[in-house]
Amino acid sequence: MTRTTCSGAPSGRRRALALAAISAMLMGGCSMEPEAAPEPEPFVFRSLDLRQNDEEGRPAWDLRSPEARYEIDERRAEARDPEGTLYNDGRPSFRISAQRGTVINDGETVILNGDVRIRMLGDEPLLILAPEVIWEPGEERMRIERDPVAIDGQSRLRATRARFQVDEQMLQLIGEARLEHWPDREESAPPIDADTGDAVIDIRTGEVRWNLESGALTAKGPVNGERRREEETEPQTLVASALSGNSREGYIDLMAPVRVEDPAEEAWMDGGQARWRFTERELTSPNSFRSQIGAISIQGRGYRIEESKTLVIVESDCDLSQPGERLRAERCRWDWEKNRLLAEGAVELRRDANDQVTRAQRLEGRMGDDGRATFSTPGGRVLSELTVTEGEEPGGRDQPRSAPPVDF
Template identity: 20%
Template sequence: MVLIFKRTILSILIFTFLSACQSENKTAKKIQKDTAATEIEGSLVFNNVTLNQADEKGSPVWQVKAKKATYIKDKKIANIEQPTGDLFQDGKLVLRVSADNGEVHEDGEKILLKGQIVATDTRNGAVLKGDELEWFPKQDLLWVRNNLKGNHPQLQVTGNEGKYFTRQEQIELQGNVVAIAKDPDLQMKTEHFIWQIKENKAIGDKRLQMERYKDKIVTDRVESDLSEYNLKTKIATLKKNIQLTSIEPPVLIAGNAALWDVKNQTVLSTQPVKIIHQKEQLVITGNEGRVDLAKRVANLTGGVQGIGTRNQSQLYATQMRWDISTQNIDASGNVIYKQLNPPLNVTGATARGKLQDQSVVVNSGSGSRVVTEIIP
């Protein structure tokens, strides 16, 4: 038996049936026979029912099949049991849903499903699960609440609730959001998260923490106010108050703009960046920088400054290459080296050495000489 919801008007079949019941004419008897409906205390009960809605052109908008449907006349609500449904866009099937029970409200303007919700996007394979779902067909919107879980070859997500905009193929999750990506293993945690399935992007518009894993062990941990992770290229675009902590090598990278290549373990910043080696008590800053965590090498350019906080030795240059494993620094361009004990100030074209033990050799360039100032 089929009940049709068209635009904002409840099924012509149901309304005809209701008006016919009041007059008890021949039409009422015919419809009651065709639909096999039972009227109980002001409600109509249908078994093995199909509800659907079409647009002005007759194209399907949605269709729901249920084992049982009870239409409450005064509330204009149809309670449905064991529903399975299809959602269409432009006449094409895009989503399939199922639940334990549900309600069709306002002549099909809203559908509420409860219990063991499963919604599958037939275009991209994304599967959403939860305890409660509100379906707004005209808005192309699914609102999943309570224990939201999303699964896709790209990403697995959980959160308190989420809205799925089916036309854009975009999910917005809120509350205790955890997202896990593969190859390499990456876990993201935040309070608000946008997953653009079609564009292969995961976006954090609030402070977000990322953890990179290898063999179930954390290798890198990142926090930033804004982030965008490309699930295809494996590159994270980070902005504002960035803190990247590498376990090995043990360095902290801070700045306000960076590209983190998660797979290749490189960090590129075109804005001022600071690198801290806490164990060696060394801090290096520059206007731009690139850190290769896999090769353990950092290259900085523009107003570069290296400070050995243990002995307050300082090295200034236009460019600097830091071998994190050996702690050797190669500097070039307007080099200035300073130390406090013994007091010393040296300028030259290039420098090489270690700031931690003040073993720095400054060299002159072609046609110039090293200038050494010994401070009494």
């Protein structure tokens, strides 16, 4: 049941009716042309307070205003600076505010205009902004027909239109959606606005469905993303067919096929479904992939990219090759900050020159400025096989030579 509480007095209407009655008695039987009834003036209230309870008697929502004009014939109230609260199981869950509000049919529909703000309460606050919101309390639904924006401390999410089902806490973003993320932004920083600058991560998708209570989300494709770096280089790009994930658990699953490109490093990677844990800044996948970094080709099954440790790990079936050479191992690791490489488990290095084959359980290496890797086995055993063609002089048996490092 909706309860309306108002205070104040209607302006002029009762006084006009009283004067008309006195005039009629004084005139007696005199005939006069009837005058058109004056348009009823709206009631002006010093305050407006609308409340709705649920079936169990708990508060469902309320709306307040310091001043409102009520038109009886149209059952319409124009409110100034309205504020309200949405409740979930009787507990406040959202705060609402706007510059103006129109209450139609005593609360059947509420139209909020001008700097509309819907703030989610709780441990992970979220703010939804819009120029206008059409709120249907009876349906527990809100509609935003243009320019909805949702922001938190590190992200901004925008779309063409939006629907918010209050009882399910389901936010639906319609049209092209755009997620901008600043992973290094401090919680104490000013709110994200037009002056914040370019985001580090910028992802565009199709329609998004996001449950604000559980954090579960899905987005239709195509998914196109960019990651910018501080230096003035071309951004890394990402393409996927769709995505799903959970904002509260801190991950997004990129649906296959997934492609990542880094023009500055002349690198690309193609693979299957991958998971981006944005809180840990880690990209992982159990699926097969292939990639290219300069002249080096890398294939394998399963990978983990740990940005905080500048580390790439090929989990199994590691296969690296470049012109004239090929290395296979059970696992590989690459620290791109220190340019260190490590191959472990049944390592086999084949060189076209002399059909050389080198086998070991572990090979360490470094990536040179020319994009080639040099491997060695400090403290380990290496078995090398090579073919010497006729006419070559292998050298005397009594003249030992130091073995050169393995150039991969």
